[in-house]
Amino acid sequence: MSVDGEDIKREHDPPDSPCSVGRTQAERMCLFGEPGKPLVLESGETLGPVEVEYESYGTLNPQKDNAVLVCHALTGDAHAAGWDKGPYGPLREYRRTKPGWWDSMIGPGKAIDTDRHFALCVNVLGSCYGSSGPSSKNPSTGRPWGLSFPIVTVGDWAKLQVAVLDRLGIGTVKTVIGGSMGGQLVLELGLAYPDRFRGLAILSAGHRLTTQGLAFNAVGRNAIIKDPNFRYGDYYDRESPSSGLSVARMLAHITYLSEESMGHKFGRRLRGKEVPDFTLTGIEFEMESYLNHQAQSFVSRYDANSYLYLTRAMDYYDAAAEWGEGSLPKAMSRLRAKTLVVSFSSDWLFPPELIREMVSAMCRSRLPVSYVNIPSRYGHDAFLVETGRVSRLVRSFLQHVG
């Protein structure tokens, strides 16, 4: 398991299944390319032109009112459903054998029913999956940006998502939905563009990280930055800081699971032996082996600089500070959409207590909010794992939004 769904064991609908969106092909658009009209970022810096990668499934109806915007998590991408046609390229090789990260939710007859909806997923700024980011070429130098890429925030991502909607001619979006970092983006879209979304569905995410979340992100970034191959982000033509990135990923991975799920899946089981080898540097426990495996597969598909940018954006996100001068109820009073909030009992990265703070603040403004805390042992990852329960909730929420 992992917040990008990489490891979730499930039956995949093959591309020719009637429930699959089939073979997919990412699209690109170039925004803020007009001279003098760059994207103005929250940091005060500007960026333009901005490349954006997105995928869509289903058909936009003539009234253009059936769009469902799907927001991906930290290490996710625009490839939310179906099977990528390729070509895959360096960081996308993993797509050869796996469907999109939320394939269980998006497709004909699924919760986000593409027979009725136009599902759209846009890769965030700073990522390494097609939208402009530190690994993209800086047009003014012809070399990868590296750390000269400007700092991006959840607010900047929201701006870009809306710019994509504008370009596609979509005025009002039926519902925007996402989990984890994607859920932060959903909330921000609802706050920054209250009249643009009729429905918000926020899963496993709150109005800010916990202090522990800030701390874990800091450790992960430290591991990357201290890797001698990091070279202040300028590593694209040499070895990448994969050791640091793998440590960051192992750590993050623990925060996506729960003691209950890890205990159930691995416990203290040794890896392929009955008695320990007594080794410090080798693998003894299944748990270690699993984390190592996850980290190895991750470093082959993700860019360390993007990891820095996106975790920092999560750090900065604080809806109360941004929209309510520190008051969460004041911030939440900006919302206009019907809202669904889902937490999971064993999620300790965005724990139910934190999410309930947000829901309470929404309730104080008498917003039409439905809140469900799903009992689950799958921790933060549950939003990707508890497919059945999440599907039922999302399906009926979309009906309710109408």
Add this chain to the structure above:
Amino acid sequence: MSVDGEDIKREHDPPDSPCSVGRTQAERMCLFGEPGKPLVLESGETLGPVEVEYESYGTLNPQKDNAVLVCHALTGDAHAAGWDKGPYGPLREYRRTKPGWWDSMIGPGKAIDTDRHFALCVNVLGSCYGSSGPSSKNPSTGRPWGLSFPIVTVGDWAKLQVAVLDRLGIGTVKTVIGGSMGGQLVLELGLAYPDRFRGLAILSAGHRLTTQGLAFNAVGRNAIIKDPNFRYGDYYDRESPSSGLSVARMLAHITYLSEESMGHKFGRRLRGKEVPDFTLTGIEFEMESYLNHQAQSFVSRYDANSYLYLTRAMDYYDAAAEWGEGSLPKAMSRLRAKTLVVSFSSDWLFPPELIREMVSAMCRSRLPVSYVNIPSRYGHDAFLVETGRVSRLVRSFLQHVG
């Protein structure tokens, strides 16, 4: 805060205070030095001679029945109370300005009252604070052992503690007490030598690590091992893997605290500014600054190899497997001593649920066990922070043991 008490803000009794054990001087003994009689380790390897560092406070009475053995935690040492006389040497410089790690508990009139007790603290095998370990010289090569030092376990530590008692002529110990890794050692001593201890006091520790605990240790060791300066443990005459060790420490430190204490102490406060600098590699939040500071001070006083050895020993510890063929009640039925077990409500490294499993197993054998779960926001570190409550419990437990 930290499990070695490094950062705990408290009034220190100065060396001339009537409540302080005053100026202290570590002692050394050499054990298992006789040819053909080495220490036989759980891994099957042997070690001898073995150097042991220890400190003692108070006076052993003529009956030799007033000894209280104190077991230190992961990064602790034999210097449990008072003010080290020095000389300090490389890894001990921090002692110049700080008393022993449990000075709040040990001294004239304190919970472990040195007017009545002979308190003894022995540095564990594999540490870097005086007892034989990877940074000690291998007598057969004249060079530091590095990773050729044999793997040690909690069971091996217990053997060595008892060898020290034997050498000091102490038969039965009144009580052995320790927290965290020290608490694991207390349990093991009670199981391996049931008739040697009249009292066991186990704080913030259980019969095994959680699966999450195994996972965090694996990530910490990975950070060290992947540091290019690690050189498979052979770094003593060059730069040490301090980057890896600092990442391991930052991570471990998070597990010693709790969301509540971190939220209360740091929250989302920025470090010395009102608005963020928008930096990826610099410090934005107080929380980051604190972790960095902790890591920096730690790497100047601890050896990376020792960190590998001691965390691995914690991993391996499984009282049920070792003493009960997998059955915890069976293992616990070996115990003979009066026992005090203390957990702390917000400890998630050794969570109360895990500790209660152990206590339940003890109760099934109708052992004289007292269990207290102290409500505290200080997480795993609480056993070092909640001085008042812990002191009262320990004081009355020692009276009860008599």
